[in-house]
Every structure is written in C-alpha cells, then in structure tokens.
Amino acid sequence: MATLVQKKSPVWPWIVMAIAGLVTFVAAMTVPPDAVQGQLSRIMYVHVPSAWLAYLSFGVTMIASGIYLWKRDLEWDRRAHASAEIGVFFTGLAIALGMIWGKSTWGTWWTWDARLTLTAIMFFVYLGYLALRRTTDDMDARAKRAAVMGILAIVQIPLVHFSVIWWQTLHQPPSIIKPEGPDMDTVMVLTLLTAVASFTVMYIAMMVKRVELARLEDAVLIAEQTNTGPAAGEAVVAPDLSGGA
Amino acid sequence: MTRTSFWTQAMAITKRDVMRERRSGEVLWVTLPFGAIALLLIPIAIGTDRPTLRAIGVGMFWVIVMLFGVLIAVRQAHTESQAQRDVVALTGIDPAAGYVGRVIASFMFLIGFEVVLAVVTVALYDVPLDGWAWMPLVMVLVGAGLSLLGTLAASIVSTGRSASALVPLLVAPLSVPLLIGATQTFEALRLGRSSLTWTLMMVIVILLLAIAGVMSARTLQES
Amino acid sequence: MTRTSFWTQAMAITKRDVMRERRSGEVLWVTLPFGAIALLLIPIAIGTDRPTLRAIGVGMFWVIVMLFGVLIAVRQAHTESQAQRDVVALTGIDPAAGYVGRVIASFMFLIGFEVVLAVVTVALYDVPLDGWAWMPLVMVLVGAGLSLLGTLAASIVSTGRSASALVPLLVAPLSVPLLIGATQTFEALRLGRSSLTWTLMMVIVILLLAIAGVMSARTLQES
Amino acid sequence: MTVHPGDAIGVFGTNGAGKTTLLRLLATLLKPATGKATILGADLATDARYDVRPRIGYVGHVPGLYPEMTLNENLSFIATAMGIDHEVVESSLAAVGLAGAADRRAEVCSHGMQRRAEFARVLMTKPDFLLLDEPHSALDGNAVDLVDDLVRQIIDSGGAAVLVSHDRSRVENLATYSVEITGGTIA
C-alpha cells in the first residue's frame, strides 16, 4: 500500500494549469469581436472548449472503466473517477457560460432546447456516477459498479452532440466537426483551436493532480479498513442484571 | 447433480418472476391502473382541446410507458430480500442467466402494459393511426430496451446505502434514445420519410444494453 | 406511565416518518428526480413547439404532481412490515393520531416536491405566470388533499394483499376533483373569473378525506 | 385457561401448532373469530382491547425495528409516543448491554443485538403482561439470563407472563405451569 502515497507531490501541474488558463484568456481577448454578436462572442472560446473537454473527460472515463473491468487494477478505476469529476466540472462550466451567453443573445437564461436539456441530463448522469461511488466503501465493489455505469453513460455524448441536428432548435448546430468542413472565419477557428489545445493541457494537469488525490483517498480508506479499531462485537457487553431500568 | 444449461436457469428465473407477479399483482393492479389514470388525467388537466390532444397523444403514451415501464423493471430491486438473494446466488445460477431471466419476465409485463395503454390512448386521444403497422415493432423494441435497462439499473444499485437514489439517474440517459427513437419513428412516418435510422438507433441501444447486462452480471452480483 | 395526548402521538409518528425519509432519501432521491425527468421527457416526446408547451405546461405540472404525489403518500404501505406495525399498535397510539401524523409527514414531502417541480416547469415550459399569487394556496390545498388521500389508500393496502387492487380505484376518482380544482383555478384567473368555486370544491374534498381518514383509522388498523 | 397475576405460563407445541397465533391474539393483534377471551379485564372481541395495549409487552419472533433508524431512535420513537422519559431509553439499552451500539442503525446490528433491543423496549415500557415468542432464540448466554430476570421481575411485581418456546427445560424452570398446544387446541 505504500505505493499509493508518493513521497513528493509534483508542482508542475499547478503551473501548467495557470499557463493554460492565461493562454486561453489572452487568445479570447485578442481575437476580433464577432460581427453579429460583438464582444460577447468571446465567451465562445471558453464555452466550446469546455463542452468538448467534457466529452473528452467522459470518453476517458469510459475507456479507463473498460480497462479496469479487464485488468481489475484499481489505478484505472481512479483514473476513471478523476476524469469523470473533471468532466462534471467542465460540463458545469459550459452550462454556466452558455447560460450567461444565452441571457444576452436569446434574452433568457434557459429555454427548452434539446441540447440544453440533454446537456443538463448529462451533468446529472455523471453526478449520479459520482454519487454511485459514495454508496459503498468496498473499493472493488465500488470500482466495478462505477465502471459499468461509466461505460453506459457514454451514450450521452452522441445524444448531446447530434441533438441539434435531430431537432431544429435554438442552439448553434455544429460548425466545425461536420461533413462539409468548418465554415468559420479562419482567425476564429485558430483561436478556438488554441483554446481547445490549452484546455486539453489543463485537463492533463488536472488529471495528474486528481489521480494523486484519489490515491491518497484510497490509502486512507485502506488504513481505516485494516485498522479495525475496537472490534465490532465489542459494542455489545454483558447485560446489566442488577435490576434493569 | 447435473449442472443445468444457461436457458434452463434463465427460464427458472423468468418463471419465478411471473409467478410472483401473478400472486402479488403489483404490475397488473397497481402500475397498469396508474398508467391508465395518468393518461386520463392529462386531458382533464390541459383542457380537452381536440387538436392539441391529437398532437400530443402519441408522445404522452410513450412518456407514460417510459416512466412506468422503468418502474416495472426496477421493482425487483425492492422486492427481493438479502436472504432471498443469498439463496438464489447459492444455487450457482450463472448471473448472466439470472439477468436474462429477469429481463424476459419484465419484457412480458411491459408488452402487456404497452398494449393496454395503447388502447387507452387511442380511445381517449383520437390519435392519428398512420403508421400503425409499425406499432408492434416499436413496442417490442421499447419493451426490450426498457426491460434490459431497468433490470441492469436494478442490479447496479441493488446493494449499498441509499442505492435506490441512483435509479433515475441511471435510467434517464438510456431511456432518452429509446424515447427519441419511438417518437421520431412515427414523426418520420407522418412526414413520409424513412424511419429506418430511428429503428436502427433503438436496435443499437438494445444491443449495447444486452451486452452490458450480460457481461456485467457476474461482476454486479457480488456485493 | 402517563397516557400521551393526541398531538404528541401524531408528532411522534411524523418525526419517525421524516427520520426514515432522511435516512432512506426515497422521496428526495427517487421520486423527485423521476418527476423532474418526466417533465423533461415530455417535450422530447411531443416535440418542442413552444406555443404547445406553454399551453400544456401548467396542466402537465399538476398531472405529474398528482401521480408522483400519490406514490409518495402510499410509499409507507410498502415500507412497513407486520412486525413494525405490531410494535406501533401496541404502544396504544390512537390510530387516528397515527393517520394524522403520517399525513403531516407526507404533506411536508409533497410541498417540497411541488415547489421543486414548479421551478422546473417554469424553467422548461416558459409557462405564463398570471395568477402566481394563488399558487401557494393551491399548492397547499393539493398537497393536503393528496397526502390525505394517499395515506388513506396506504392504510387500505396494508390490511391485506388483494386490497392493493383497490388503491387505483380509490385514488383516481378522488384525485380528479383535486386536479380539476387546481387547473381550473388558474383557468378562471386567466379568464378573469372568480376562482372561489374551485377553491371551495378542493376544500370540501379535503374535509371529506380528513373525516374519512380519521373515522376509518381504527377499523383499518386491525388485520 | 386463566392467567393470574404472578403467573408465568409456558406454552409448548409442535411447529405450526398455533402458539404464535395464540400469542398475537392475547396481544390484541388478532381478533378472535369465535370463543371468548378477556385480558387485563378487557374483552378481546371488543374495542376495550385497545385500551390495555400499552400495558402489554410483546416480543414476536421477528424484530419490529426500523432498519434505517438507530437503536436509540427506534426506542425513542416508542418512548415519545408513550410518554416515557428519554433517559429511560438509554438506561434500558444499557441494561441489555447495548449502550455501545445505541447509535448503530438497526440494519447493521446482528440478529441477537436486534432481539436484545426488543427486550430493551419491553423493559422500558414496564408492562403488566408479558408475551414472549421464543424469547431465548438468537440470544447468547448472558442475554438469556437477562430475559429470565425480566420475566421474574414482572411476575414478582404482580404481572403475568406467557412464554412460547421450544426450549422446554429453560422455560419450565421459569414458569409456574405449562400448557401444550396441538392443532390449535390448548391441552
């Protein structure tokens, strides 16, 4: 179990996260504003990468879950867990920014729209994944149940992505990943790609940190479970026969 | 003692579930009437404007089928005690056979449920009957999908504290493609387009669920 | 040992129900998400046509409240074993106090349920908010009616197995006046008419249910 | 058959003979179909039986605890409903040796611990008439002595007890006399 706790916790991920955040910010601020939407279109350079990184995170969760079920190595379970948690964070960010954006362009915080609703469902599904992990302290049982859900929940992604094609709704249809190729201004595409790249780097740094934390959590759990303390049966003592209550 | 085949085991489980339902009448006497009441209450609540009712009838039918159907399929999570589960586990039944057996039983209840509710819907909502020839197929697909999904969800949560809390979250993501598939099939037919894509999507979801359920059965049986 | 008052007994029961709910999270984590999911699935199923959604939003809200509300209130029929009922009966608690205590607990859960679903409905359906000032009153009336009704139904169920068949038959006719009352109140307000008649109707139903519940409590307690 | 104050009656019989049914009848939990029975002065066929309920201490063979509530909460609920002081809850649990497990949910308590908690409940309500169904099963040596003690206390203070059991030797020690049930008839 000593392997779970590293002697030195790396500092570089923190630095990488800060730099990646800064790059995204600078990129979003230097690009010329959108002709129609004005300054607010800058939100896009955070909103869209957030959404995509959420996909990436959940994809990694699925793959790590699959590998866990195959190898039964808890390290993969920790990766799946870490990635799901980061994915929930990015989904939340995408929704929050989308709502702010929506308030200014559609005039409402939230509206019935297939993508919005399905994104919200996706958020809750992965919250459910995290909740499922809390229902037991048995690490193997927890890992197995979570892995099954981690794989199943992936159907959310195509659902969210294609929802705009399936229904004509308010939300932007895909403008980059689609059969005819991107139809955006080159500068905007480049900025977007920069943002996505730095978000991906940020994701990797977050993963390193979160997996490290997960190892620590597991180490604590193992310590708790092996050091049983006063045996369970000792809660029961001989009855007091001196005359009762 | 001879080790029994996969299908013998699955059938034993199905038979048990059917028998328990016949004795308790949970689906027949509680879920089914509640579903029918739901369909009855809707026109009362939203007003009996015929065009509106016609427009929403089919959709409502599927929503009620999804909601109550999932409740039917997860019921076993609540109706089996630890001691009963222990006894079944110790027969050495292949957990995958157990999964399949339970799915088949739920599927049968769901088909019955769908048929009765379909009749109620047609009677109450005056829905357009175009594409009714597709109805049996879609019903079977939805029934299969929901029973696979509900049984899987029930086995994922069957142990652990406050586990039932997770059922809706597990069920929601996968029931959405089924719902979309079912409603869009009829929408496509109405608009004269091909509904094959939707059917295909449902078939894929069903296959995924079946594979997931069978593969994870042993894993999930352990506490 | 002093014999306790009616209200002490009722409050003991309420406290027990609240504690069991807090531990199991059945309402908070299962019924509430299911209700919210139902509201989410409806637009997916019937199409995202905004005027239609606006038109049916309020009605849908009440239908979901009725259906799941009754499920919340009858849940206790399934969650109490014979041995547990025996223990409670032998405390000598007045069965009417038991009924009232359970109703109060259900009422509290239902109000929470209504508030959350109301927020979801407003968010998703963009419903017109005229007459919102009446909302708290109507919510309280519906919550009271459903908890009285569901608890009564639950006591009928717990007296015997085959009795559960009666629940839908009991619940349907009595929830209809509540539903009509709730929806027509807002309809009347929208049309600028007085909604007093509807409110009065709900109050009468509630009184009838309360009397029926209290009077039959002792009879229903025996097995 | 009459049970007098100070009596402890042992009831024996084969499986399915009707012992539990008799006990639940005496506990006013079942209504007699035919025949007449009076308990603590109240006719079991009339509503008067409700009034004597708080004076009855019944322990069935299945524990009636709420699994998701702790032992303490389970007993406190009964105490509130019956107007019993909350300190008595703790002292009763301590008396059956469960002081250390009072804050454990009933569902994680072992079978014997749950049965002990049931006896703590009876201890707490100080009944005049004790009805115990297989009182010694699932209890270890210490707890068995406790139950015997409880029965003696009740009968010494003018109460009565009916004990259903298969453990003849132990109950016969305790009982003032015994009856045999076969096929629903008391011999």
Add this chain to the structure above:
Amino acid sequence: MTVHPGDAIGVFGTNGAGKTTLLRLLATLLKPATGKATILGADLATDARYDVRPRIGYVGHVPGLYPEMTLNENLSFIATAMGIDHEVVESSLAAVGLAGAADRRAEVCSHGMQRRAEFARVLMTKPDFLLLDEPHSALDGNAVDLVDDLVRQIIDSGGAAVLVSHDRSRVENLATYSVEITGGTIA
C-alpha cells in the same frame, strides 16, 4: 482454522461477535477484506468461489423463501435452476414433515415451518459443505432431531459442517470440535 471432511465444527460467541459474518464469508456470500480463506479447494477471494456454490448448503437465520409462493413452488424453483428432479422436492418436504403444507404460501406458514422448508431445500441439494446459522432455533423437538440427523448424514458421507449456535450442549454433542469467536477473532 481448517475444516476437514467429516468434521462438524461448532462456532460460539456472544451476540454481535461475528459468527454470522464468518458463516456468510464461508458461504462465498461475502468477500474477505483481508486474510486468506479456501473452501472446497476454491480461494474465497477469487472467482473460483462461484463454482463451489452449488455444493454449499447454507441456512441463514432469516428464511429466504418468497412469501407469496407456496413451499412447493419455492423449492421447485431451486430444483429447476439446479437440475434436480422434481420428485425430490416432494420427498424432501415430506422428510421434514411438511408434506401436508407443501401447497401453502410461505407467508402463512409459521416460523418453524419456514425453517423446516429451508432444511428441506438443503436436503434436496445434497451439499458437501453445510453452513447452519442457529440451526435449532424455532424448531420443535422432532425437527431438531431431524437437523442433527442431516448434519450426521453429511459428515458421515465425507462432507463437513459448520454450526453457529448459542445452544452449546446440543451442538457440542454433534460437533467434532468447537471454536469461540470474540470481537471478530477466532479463539
């Protein structure tokens, strides 16, 4: 601790000591958190434990019957699943004295009858390794002899048995040796 063929081990301990937990572990129903255990040649921590399940005869202290099914249906379900002849169902029920109650729903059977039905199930599956939790509770004199008989049969034919009980004298008669559990440790 090793159980050899032909051994019957009595396990004793106070309430909450961990006897039931030990038994469920041996029955492969729980997975050991730490430590190593092997049963019928299969390591309890690996998937091999599934293969030995049909050879285990476990009776817990709570009956695992489906209440709405008859005793016959309950046993037939197990028989079908395990490939046992249906005549054996009837003869097993008859062997525990339940021939007359075979078509009664489990929920209307008395506690002792339900326990007898559980033993009929074990009789039917002819296990090599018997795990009984408080086997004598709720059973009348006849049935108790029956259980003792069952245990002797199994160990005579080369099987083994572990009996958890509070009834020391009876189990010590039966057991080849006994162990004591306190606070989760086998003494």
